[in-house]
Amino acid sequence: MNQNNIPPDSAQMEMEASANSAEAEAKRADERVKYGNDLRQRTVEWMRRNPQAVTLFEHYALLKAREGNHFSMQLLVERVRWDNPLDTEGSSFKINNDYAAYLARWLIGRHPQLKELIRLRKVKW
Numbered sequence: 001m002n003q004n005n006i007p008p009d010s011a012q013m014e015m016e017a018s019a020n021s022a023e024a025e026a027k028r029a030d031e032r033v034k035y036g037n038d039l040r041q042r043t044v045e046w047m048r049r050n051p052q053a054v055t056l057f058e059h060y061a062l063l064k065a066r067e068g069n070h071f072s073m074q075l076l077v078e079r080v081r082w083d084n085p086l087d088t089e090g091s092s093f094k095i096n097n098d099y100a101a102y103l104a105r106w107l108i109g110r111h112p113q114l115k116e117l118i119r120l121r122k123v124k125w
Helices: 011-047 049-069 073-085 098-112 112-116
Strands: none
Touching: 011 049, 011 098, 049 073, 049 098, 049 112, 073 098, 098 112
């Protein structure tokens, strides 16, 4: 009800609900951008602290490239986990799955021929 004790009409209620929804979505979008930037920074920091793991990702990616088949970074993440008990720094996880997207883009930056082989998804954040 407004100040005259008259119930708002449905159009007014819809406009208010729409404005609240748009405001909430904008706030969620800001949080996603912040998380994405933070995730990229955490990935770079993890790579800096764990050069032996980064070397393994590069090695396995180049081995897969010689086979000529498409592959995902998740495959490489699991292979590094499975084959190599790494003592990594900077996280309670040995290799955080969330880093895979940025690791893939780093590999493609170093080895452009991998672009045709590594299956990338759009980074959501």
